[in-house]
Amino acid sequence: MTNNGAQLAVVAATEAAASGPEHVTSPVAYDAVVLAGFGGPEGQDDVIPFLRNVTRGRGIPDERLEEVAHHYRHFGGVSPINKQNRVLRAALEAELTARGLELPVLWGNRNWEPYLADALRAAHERGFRTLLGLATSAYSSYSSCRQYREDFAAALDTTGLGSELRIDKVRQFFDHPGFVEPFVDGLRTAIADLVERGFGEDAIRILFSTHSIPTADADRSGPRDRDFGEGGAYAAQHRAVAEVVVREAGTDIPWQLVYQSRSGPPTQPWLEPDVNEVIAGFAEAGVQAVVIVPLGFVSDHMEVLWDLDTEATEVAQQHGLVAIRTPTPGTHPAYVRGLADLVVERLRGTPVAERPALTELGPWYDVCRPGCCENARLGFRPAIAGLAP
Ligand SMILES: CC1=C(CCC(=O)O)c2cc3nc(cc4[nH]c(cc5[nH]c(cc1n2)c(C)c5CCC(=O)O)c(CCC(=O)O)c4C)C(CCC(=O)O)=C3C
Ligand SMILES: [Fe+2]
Secondary structure: OOOOHHHHHHHHHHHHHHOOOOOOOOOOOOOEEEEEEOOOOEOHHHHHHHHHHHHOOOOOOHHHHHHHHHHHHHOOOEOOHHHHHHHHHHHHHHHHHHOOOOOOEEEEEOOOOOEHHHHHHHHHHOOOOEEEEEEOOOOOOHHHHHHHHHHHHHHHHHHOOOOOOEEEEOOOOOOOHHHHHHHHHHHHHHHHHHHHOOOOHHHEEEEEEEEOOEHHHHHOOOOOOOOOOOOHHHHHHHHHHHHHHHHHHOOOOOEEEEEEOOOOOOOOOEOOOEHHHHHHHHHHHOOOEEEEEOOOOOOOOHHHHHHHHHHHHHHHHHOOOEEEEOOOOOOOHHHHHHHHHHHHHHHHOOOHHHOOOOOOOOOOOOOEOOOOOOOOOOOOOOOOOEOOO
């Protein structure tokens, strides 16, 4: 740290939370929203520098990096993720404007241009001082929660704007109706499609797929003082949302939660089972069709286009199975409205009892609880929007 700006921001958020009820902050007149994306390469020359950004200090084997570079190269070195976030940014801003809220939405990334630091500089130049961060990530884990909080703190440090800007962050929204509804729609449509094509419901299986993470990180996901069972809050949230999606879709077809896109050295345990192994096992069980619901992802980025639409679909075909991958929220109107609702609840300081949440785990916290989503290997880094350890 070259200045203590990030620490100041951490303290500001901490005090705001500590003085309010446990879950929620008081109303805040935010000047703007900052959408925080993962970032992706936009051409062949970007691929390797992007992958270096993603994996810095992570011990990802070179073979895995080459393999992942190949996924991007196959699509011209372009990940669709930046375009998707540009479209989402505009849609969210338009939704807020339509509600009479003058709340610009800025956008910056963790791993590629425009970086979060660029977004903070732009916000500051436009005179915005009180910002609400919104990460494009629904669940609790180091990669999907705490790392975004650290990204904001690091961007405050890089820009030297730590004492000028206050940044809070929208809660994890895994069980918000706006996030869940597109998955329900997608599952219903896929089942209807298969039934119409003559598949019996007993010959169909539903797989809810999400990103695998190291089990050591999964165990640390969510607040330190709550026990969520195997796989921590990360796995528990996915299980709970999958149950809601199945119930809302009104189906009795058997389902299970599977994991994809594992990296890291083989010696390191990651969440299992792998989507491809489960699909391969289906053929012997007499299954004829599989519906893959990409429950862990907000848009059709590379993990979806390659790991599901290319790889998992190929595995299914090799085993004589029909596979349908259902849509991600993307810019589904329910999702965009849901994100706007999540912003509005912070403007109003909506009491926790009035906040929508479709599972018993939520609504999640405005300010992360002590020890939330720590990384098992990386040391402590300053983060916004969390209570001190
Ligand atoms: C939980 C989770 C999400 C979902 C939540 C969220 O959306 O945030 C997610 C999303 C994404 N992951 C992405 C890309 C990559 N993730 C990698 C590596 C890793 N991901 C991890 C976890 C997650 N990742 C982890 C524990 C690693 C190991 C290294 C580390 O500890 O960081 C690597 C390195 C190579 C590899 O090992 O695959 C790449 C290239 C992209 C962009 C895709 C595009 O460009 O379209 C997106 C949206
Ligand atoms: Fe990832």
